[in-house]
Amino acid sequence: MLDQCKPDGVIVASPNQMHRAAAIACIERGIPCLVEKPLADTVEAAFAIVQASEQSGVPVLVGHQRRHSPDIRAAKRTIDEGALGPLVAVSGMTLFDKPDRYFVDWRKQAGGGVLLINLIHDIDVLRWLVGEIDSVQAFTSSAVRGFEVEDTASLAIRFRNGALGSFVISDAAVSPWAWEYTSGQALYHPTQPGAALFLAGRKGALSVSDLYLWRHADPDGDWQDPLVREHRPVERSLTYVNQLDHFLDVVKGAVAPLISARDGMMTLAATLAIARAGRENRAVAIAEMLADAGVPA
Template sequence: MIRIALLGAGLIGREHADLMASHPDIAIAAICDPSPEAAKLAERLSVPYRSDYVAMLDELRPDGAIIALPNQLHAPAALACIERGIACLIEKPIAESIASAARIVEASERTGVPVLVGHQRRHSPDIRAAKQAIAAGELGDIVAVNGMTLFDKPANYFDVAWRKSAGGGVLLINLIHDIDILRHLVGEIDSIRAFTSHARGFAVEDGASLSIRFANGALGSFIISDNAVSPWAWEYSSGQALYHPTQPGPCLFLAGRKAALSVSDMYLWRHERDDEHWQHPLARHYRGAAGLPTYVAQLTHFAAVVRREQQPLITARDGMATLAATLAVDLAAREDRTVTLAEMLVQGGAAP
């Protein structure tokens, strides 16, 4: 058994608590959050409760920690863990700014203490199968990618003030996951052009359209809205989301020199002979694969990271690049220009 502390007992923190409580290889070292709800959660699970995470880390010395605190507290909590040699899983985004993310990256790489960033989709069976098909060369060089995340959040979702304030819009809440998967499957992003929408009249965006250039030469487009009715979002198509119904189908389309792949229905389309082209029919092949549920797979991987048996699937540096690319969308839309990932990293005080 390994002992993992939970820092933060909000919505996703409670999910982490229940997942740890049911995992055969993990014991909850403590739940740490000053709220009365956190104390009740600890009581329900019969685990220690603390209100101060620094004191808790020194007193209980857990093997690992899951950081599910507000974004601006990610860096201080991660640094506290790293200083004590404690591996941590940081919920996305890795931090509230590139500068804060860079501090986590520097500390993790200097000390060798691993940090796993909680971009849970990379652990999903459909994304893992897509990555395997790409790595095996089935698509050839990827030329183009197109995707969408379109769903309708209810009006009462915005009763919470921070969801109408800077950082609470669809970019850092939702698009950041899509950006991470695009980087994971297609390759590093070079530059972005974007438009955003404010159809609800809030200060934060509720939609965005992107044009993406990848470092390997591939081109991409993506559209997102939390103000539109559709079945086209990973939360639906994967069947892996915690709070959404399953709507089987595709939400992401990858086209290469040899074949094309749609995710999450996992159909690969290709010519049967090398000399065929656009005037010949395509054959369809299923490339889906079974696997652990996404959040269980993430927790199991983190346990292996804590034991130093595996390297983090999403390192702190990886999480910083995803954050930088997501923030580039906002800057590109506000200034109506192309923004490079290198520019974002330099402005944020991080090496590109």
Template sequence: MTPLPLCVVGGGSIGMRHIEVTQASDATRLTAVVEPFAPRREELRALGLPVVAGLDEVPAETRGAIIATPTPDHLPSGLACLARGWAVIVEKPLTGTLDDARTLIAAADAAGLPLFTGHHRRCHPFSIAARDALQDIGRLVGIQGCWSLRKHDSYYDVDWRRQPGAGPMLTNLTHELDLLRFFVGEITEATALLSSATRGFVIEDTAALAFRFENGALGSYLISDAGASPWSFEAASAENPIIAASHQDYIRILGTEGALEFPSLTLWGRSAPGEIEWSKPMKRHDPRSFDKIDALQAQVERFAAVVAGGEDDVLCTGPDGMAALEMTLAAALSGRRGHPVRAGEVPGDFNGT
């Protein structure tokens, strides 16, 4: 396959990760890094990167773009890239509001161009295998998760990290909800209890959440950036080198025929013939082993294959990204209103704050 010529819009920390995997992959070729901030542009140029100030300066051969800018820029940059005929990956969240998400998706549809949301955790082999393994546990009953990583005190020395929109609900929850949708299916209702009692900021530091799925299953989640624990996707997967690894499962999925722990994929199932019930011990099947990959690079390579004409059922589409955004905002709205919020009830201009 001929390498896909693509640009990365945004030269910050997330942009640099995309630059790194784009350069490392044989499936892609970096044509430009778009960075409007002049001092940062000089830093990128000193690294030998093909940096430009705006989209108009991106080489004409470019066929794809990765947007790794702050969320308020996702819509304007996304529209501008689609207008140039480029396929697009937009870092999560897809946009800041549902109205913006609908506008971006409509533009991609009108142009006939691929639009994806950067929920790269789907691309891990153990995530794909987890989705497939659910057939081994019968009819889905429920899912339980705990994501709790204590962020260091100095993390909050930066003012915006203490302001509305910067808590774990809007920063971290959207990743979790996309995985839940990837595994279980559509979420139709969210309920949230919020607390800022530990850190005492305007924003929440902890949230207890409940979800209803379209297939009838229920879910519960505890998410916190104040509680110290070994339970989170990052700690379990050792994906992020700046977060200490624990290799402890943080999600449990329950079915009528057994249960599955994630991300180890430890399976609990039938130990004897007949009905599975509480008097019979469950048989534990050992965790599965998976090759460690860079899921961000896998996402970019899957993207390149789609642009080349292939099909993919793992990447997070624009509508998938909007669905994860909608239920993240529904949970935020529930925490403020004090009652459940269903899909379709989130105002189009609500941004979670």
């Protein structure tokens, strides 16, 4: 098909274990591709895509759509402007209740749980906003449904820059606290304005998706002094349209991918590290996951 049609670009939205073959087939023909998350089913497979893309110069964009979302973009700008100062701590949650009909066979098996389907998006956002992850610890549970895969997880995160984080996720709990609700950007979910992610630094704190910045009225203030609240501006674009527009620019060679294959591999490695930490009841370093996959340090 690729040889006959000679497309300008390809969207790879096949099952995860088929991403490697499809992406490399595109790369070998010089065709840029948008690969749906996760980049692959293993770090080894992801690294094969990274090598093919970087050695050939053919770009790969990974489909972590939240980086194209107006609220996440505004949060990134606020952090980059220095409004929070050096980041110290971050806490977030993704809690929603999936119906029984959602759980077809593959979603009950390894790779089909809430970590690789949902948490991977949150991990990508945290890497983009806070910085590269050093190590993780986690508890995972399948107590609600009893499937092979987890339905709930809580985790602790150590970032390379010294910031610490916590996150809880479940697809078996009723709440309004998830990006799908608070952003108003998810196509099949109701909008519930509010926040599900909280970032705190030496100069201020920010809640996302509502984009309220908190800081002291007096820059020299401390915990006994009043705080003031400022609403950060958010543009009114659409996440999925932004992602496709960006991919078209990547195809034209006008821009580099916002989420490259290597970037997508790092998000996958961190997410799989969380799964390992839950299974083995220990802290897992991202460097360990990369080393096991043969990725050079």
